[in-house]
Amino acid sequence: MSLNKLTIADARDLLKKGEVTSVQLTEACLSAIESADALNAFVHKTPEIALERAKAADARIAQGDAPSMCGIPVGIKDLFCTEGVPSQAASNILKGFKPEYESTVTTQLRDAGAVMLGKLNMDEFAMGSSNESTCYGAAVNPWRREGETTPLTPGGSSGGSAAAVAADLCLGATGTDTGGSIRQPAAFTGTVGIKPTYGRCSRWGIVAYASSLDQAGPMTKSVRDAAIMLQAMAGHDAKDSTSADIAVPDFEAALTGDIRGQKIGIPREYRVDGMPADIAKLWEDGTAMLKDAGATIVDISLPHTKYALPTYYVIAPAEASSNLARYDGVRYGHRASLSSGEGINDLYEKTRAEGFGPEVQRRIMVGTFVLSAGFYDAYYNRARKVRALIKRDFEQAFEAGVDAILAPTTPSAAWGLGEMKDANPVEMYLQDVFTVTLNLAGLPGVAVPAGLDAKGLPLGLQLIGKPWGEAELLNTALVLEQAAGFVSKPAKWW
Amino acid sequence: MLDLSFEAPKPKVIAGATGDWELVIGMEIHAQISTQAKLFSGASTTFGAEPNSNVAFVDAAMPGMLPVVNEFCLEQAVRTGLGLKAAINLRSAFDRKNYFYPDNPQGYQISQLYHPIVGEGEVLVEMGPGVARVVRIERIHVEQDAGKSIHDMDPNMSFIDLNRTGVPLMEIVSRPDIRGPEEAAAYVGKLRQILRYLGTCDGNMQNGNLRADVNVSVCRPGQYEKYQETQDFSHLGTRCEIKNMNSMRFIQQAIDYEARRQIAILEDGGKVDQETRLYDPDKGETRSMRSKEEAQDYRYFPDPDLLPLEIEQGWVDDIAATMPELPDAKKTRFMEGFGLTDYDASVLTAEVENADFFEAVVAVGEDGKLAANWVINELFGRLKKEGQEIGESPVSPAQLGGVIKLIKSGDISGKIAKDLFEILWTEGGEPAAIVEERGMKQVTDTGAIEKAVDEIIAANPAQVEKAQQNPKLAGWFVGQVMKSTGGKANPAAVNALVMAKLGL
Numbered sequence: 001m002s003l004n005k006l007t008i009a010d011a012r013d014l015l016k017k018g019e020v021t022s023v024q025l026t027e028a029c030l031s032a033i034e035s036a037d038a039l040n041a042f043v044h045k046t047p048e049i050a051l052e053r054a055k056a057a058d059a060r061i062a063q064g065d066a067p068s069m070c071g072i073p074v075g076i077k078d079l080f081c082t083e084g085v086p087s088q089a090a091s092n093i094l095k096g097f098k099p100e101y102e103s104t105v106t107t108q109l110r111d112a113g114a115v116m117l118g119k120l121n122m123d124e125f126a127m128g129s130s131n132e133s134t135c136y137g138a139a140v141n142p143w144r145r146e147g148e149t150t151p152l153t154p155g156g157s158s159g160g161s162a163a164a165v166a167a168d169l170c171l172g173a174t175g176t177d178t179g180g181s182i183r184q185p186a187a188f189t190g191t192v193g194i195k196p197t198y199g200r201c202s203r204w205g206i207v208a209y210a211s212s213l214d215q216a217g218p219m220t221k222s223v224r225d226a227a228i229m230l231q232a233m234a235g236h237d238a239k240d241s242t243s244a245d246i247a248v249p250d251f252e253a254a255l256t257g258d259i260r261g262q263k264i265g266i267p268r269e270y271r272v273d274g275m276p277a278d279i280a281k282l283w284e285d286g287t288a289m290l291k292d293a294g295a296t297i298v299d300i301s302l303p304h305t306k307y308a309l310p311t312y313y314v315i316a317p318a319e320a321s322s323n324l325a326r327y328d329g330v331r332y333g334h335r336a337s338l339s340s341g342e343g344i345n346d347l348y349e350k351t352r353a354e355g356f357g358p359e360v361q362r363r364i365m366v367g368t369f370v371l372s373a374g375f376y377d378a379y380y381n382r383a384r385k386v387r388a389l390i391k392r393d394f395e396q397a398f399e400a401g402v403d404a405i406l407a408p409t410t411p412s413a414a415w416g417l418g419e420m421k422d423a424n425p426v427e428m429y430l431q432d433v434f435t436v437t438l439n440l441a442g443l444p445g446v447a448v449p450a451g452l453d454a455k456g457l458p459l460g461l462q463l464i465g466k467p468w469g470e471a472e473l474l475n476t477a478l479v480l481e482q483a484a485g486f487v488s489k490p491a492k493w494w
Numbered sequence: 495m496l497d498l499s500f501e502a503p504k505p506k507v508i509a510g511a512t513g514d515w516e517l518v519i520g521m522e523i524h525a526q527i528s529t530q531a532k533l534f535s536g537a538s539t540t541f542g543a544e545p546n547s548n549v550a551f552v553d554a555a556m557p558g559m560l561p562v563v564n565e566f567c568l569e570q571a572v573r574t575g576l577g578l579k580a581a582i583n584l585r586s587a588f589d590r591k592n593y594f595y596p597d598n599p600q601g602y603q604i605s606q607l608y609h610p611i612v613g614e615g616e617v618l619v620e621m622g623p624g625v626a627r628v629v630r631i632e633r634i635h636v637e638q639d640a641g642k643s644i645h646d647m648d649p650n651m652s653f654i655d656l657n658r659t660g661v662p663l664m665e666i667v668s669r670p671d672i673r674g675p676e677e678a679a680a681y682v683g684k685l686r687q688i689l690r691y692l693g694t695c696d697g698n699m700q701n702g703n704l705r706a707d708v709n710v711s712v713c714r715p716g717q718y719e720k721y722q723e724t725q726d727f728s729h730l731g732t733r734c735e736i737k738n739m740n741s742m743r744f745i746q747q748a749i750d751y752e753a754r755r756q757i758a759i760l761e762d763g764g765k766v767d768q769e770t771r772l773y774d775p776d777k778g779e780t781r782s783m784r785s786k787e788e789a790q791d792y793r794y795f796p797d798p799d800l801l802p803l804e805i806e807q808g809w810v811d812d813i814a815a816t817m818p819e820l821p822d823a824k825k826t827r828f829m830e831g832f833g834l835t836d837y838d839a840s841v842l843t844a845e846v847e848n849a850d851f852f853e854a855v856v857a858v859g860e861d862g863k864l865a866a867n868w869v870i871n872e873l874f875g876r877l878k879k880e881g882q883e884i885g886e887s888p889v890s891p892a893q894l895g896g897v898i899k900l901i902k903s904g905d906i907s908g909k910i911a912k913d914l915f916e917i918l919w920t921e922g923g924e925p926a927a928i929v930e931e932r933g934m935k936q937v938t939d940t941g942a943i944e945k946a947v948d949e950i951i952a953a954n955p956a957q958v959e960k961a962q963q964n965p966k967l968a969g970w971f972v973g974q975v976m977k978s979t980g981g982k983a984n985p986a987a988v989n990a991l992v993m994a995k996l997g998l
Contacts (some may be wrong), residue, residue: 059539081558094557101551103558205558211798240560241800322590325601326555330654346653348594371592371793380795 103205151237580615832862858895
């Protein structure tokens with residue numbers, strides 16, 4: 001077996017035993033990356049950095065007492081600022097931008113000994129569900145429909161991360177999730193992705209999309225790997241005022257596989273009209289698996305679910321319109337060239353028109369509109385109130401004794417690249433219908449691959465946990481993973 | 495018992511062609527918080543540093559950077575609120591004020607629109623003995639300053655200095671309770687005095703550390719009283735805001751000009767447009783900066799990078815427990831405790847350093863009135879002449895107190911005391927020791943004085959005759975005796991003896 005196909009847990013054990021070196025693992029990944037340009041997952045490759053860190057990791061492992069992530073080759077979403085390495089948020093407006101600082105999450109990974117292989121494709125500024133809205137060109141899903149060669153989306157916005165993990169280009173990858181950007185691509189690629197509780201991972205050094213919703217999380221090949229990688233990423237950071245000063249439990253130690261007595265809620269509002277039969281069946285199967293493992297299944301109601309999508313598409317663009325104001329061509333990134341006689345407003349207008357893609361421009365305009373005088377109360381303020389109600393829905397479910405909630409991750413499997421090109425943007429937004437509620441409520445959620453659809457594409461189930469309950473949530477996810485026995489890998493065509 | 499009652503000053507009235515007009519003024523004071531570090535970044539706030547040297551990644555709005563509030567700035571805002579007898583809001587929040595400008599790198603200023611940290615308070619503005627205005631404070635909020643754009647260094651380019659970006663400001667918003675240009679200046683002066691006492695703002699207007707936006711409107715007599723009864727602004731005229739004033743003199747000039755401009759418009763049958771204006775001190779006029787229609791939509795919303803600010807009453811109480819004595823209280827104490835006049839007490843409490851110096855003098859000299867005279871007349875006069883600050887005074891409070899002690903005990907006369915003060919200023923030393931060593935002590939030995947008086951009387955029979963006819967001339971003998979004793983005779987004793995010997 002090629003070393004790049006290992007899970008993080010297996011690689012760690014082999015590294016500890018001295019049976020492989022980080023350099024070997026890293027070289028295997030680098031070689032896999034070199035032959036995977038067709039996936040367009042890695043958009044900035046950093047082989048020198050990777051090998052240097054791999055050597056350092058090997059030295060550290062040799063001394064003993066190395067953390068679990070030590071020597072593990074990972075990919076980093078382009079949204080994370082990495083010192084001296086292009087960090088563009090997949091946007092032309094940040095073309096050539098190399099930060100002089102390293103995000104807290106990637107600093108923690110680096111300090112744990114993880115090896116950065118390069119930067120991963122994504123939707124521009126994390127806005128999108130197909131990784132087609134990117135200055136690098138779309139990332140491609142390693143999965144294909146049975147008997148077809150149509151290139152499929154890996155989902156978004158962390159599409160490059162999902163594709164890279166699914167295609168074994170790395171052992172794990174960082175993602176970020178504002179409305180489903182970790183969980184939806186995980187579902188589309190048969191990988192595991194967890195969005196932690198808001199405040200669990202520092203946002204410092206991650207290019208902001210919507211500050212009150214953004215969270216970093218790992219994307220991995222297994223639930224155990226997610227637990228190991230999240231351990232290294234999580235923790236309080238004084239540089240992020242919204243990061244929580246709460247102890248991080250040992251996530252891997254919590255993976256007992258025992259969920260007897262747990263109460264699993266099935267939210268009736270997620271049973272949307274026109275849900276594909278494959279998805280409905282997957283959900284039923286998942287419910288049965290958890291029941292078989294000793295959990296109690298209860299029907300629950302989250303009555304404000306139907307307002308989640310419009311609420312999200314008011315709050316996220318509002319924050320984005322303000323967060324993205326700093327990309328003005330004055331200090332860094334792209335700056336439009338001006339003709340004589342043109343002034344500062346021309347600089348702003350041209351720079352931003354040239355630098356931002358259409359979806360980013362759309363969200364900036366929507367956000368600007370909903371915050372405008374005269375519309376603020378009708379849109380933004382109302383959305384804030386509804387957000388509180390959505391959060392309350394979950395709180396009531398948990399107060400009633402529910403330990404976790406099971407739902408589909410996405411309303412469909414991956415679709416073909418370009419298939420949504422002419423669709424109304426709202427159709428694309430509907431992809432987030434099962435995922436955005438968690439971001440609005442700040443709750444942790446994990447996507448677990450649980451089966452294939454009729455065309456052989458992976459489908460995911462989503463488990464939603466209590467605030468700060470990632471350890472218990474991952475344990476339930478482990479049970480689902482084991483029961484589903486999802487072992488399929490995409491057939492290599494690239 | 496000291497009478498502290500006061501009357502409100504008369505509003506400024508401007509006579510127009512169609513009758514009298516009154517002024518209504520409200521102010522927004524931007525006071526830079528005294529602190530080493532910026533509000534959200536930890537970069538230095540030192541004034542006058544090399545351009546763009548006090549800039550953290552947060553200040554330059556680099557991607558992914560996040561603000562973390564500097565707790566000391568909040569403490570300073572709370573301290574200011576307590577100093578203005580204001581309500582402290584235990585829960586407040588930061589909002590973003592969105593606008594594009596190159597010296598505003600984030601594209602938004604972090605401020606507090608919806609929930610300021612300090613609520614309603616008041617400032618007592620004295621306009622003379624027994625005349626004062628209570629100006630109500632509406633709120634104080636904390637916000638970050640913008641950077642500096644420099645447009646006159648190059649014909650084709652503008653330069654940006656981000657050193658000031660993110661420097662903490664308190665915006666102190668008054669109600670429209672100020673009724674004239676002089677009151678406006680006095681209000682700024684009083685606020686500045688309080689802030690300096692509190693140590694929350696150095697009040698340096700020249701450096702822009704204290705700036706004022708002035709809202710001016712005019713109304714007919716009687717209208718303001720209707721507003722006061724109802725708090726309904728429709729009784730008042732349309733206001734114009736004059737931005738960014740950093741001189742007391744210009745504030746007065748600008749208000750006067752602006753009021754007359756509005757009156758001229760109204761008397762012509764026109765309408766005052768609500769707008770933002772700038773004062774041009776060279777031309778002595780205000781001009782339009784932007785109209786209400788052009789006013790930007792700042793799209794304020796709660797800053798999602800910062801959690802709502804929750805402070806504890808205990809923390810506020812701790813700050814309250816360390817509050818210094820403020821100008822009003824100090825002045826009252828000086829008047830009551832030392833019997834000072836309103837004027838002397840005002841002069842001595844204008845700056846806390848002066849008041850502290852004075853009190854240290856009193857502690858040694860044990861005579862408040864005498865100490866006040868000496869500090870205000872001799873010390874301040876000399877400092878002014880030398881262009882020195884009180885902190886640079888060569889004569890220490892203990893030395894000056896020693897002088898006063900010697901005057902009070904009758905060891906030296908006022909005249910000798912001035913000589914002694916000069917010695918202390920130029921040479922230093924311990925006052926009592928100098929007096930002893932240099933034989934400056936006043937002669938109180940009546941035998942010696944009597945001898946001198948007798949000699950002068952004997953030598954000037956003609957003068958004696960004149961003085962006996964006109965007792966006012968007895969002073970000449972006193973002068974002569976003082977002269978012959980080298981000024982060391984006790985003037986009171988000389989006077990008594992001269993009068994007795996002349997039989998007056």
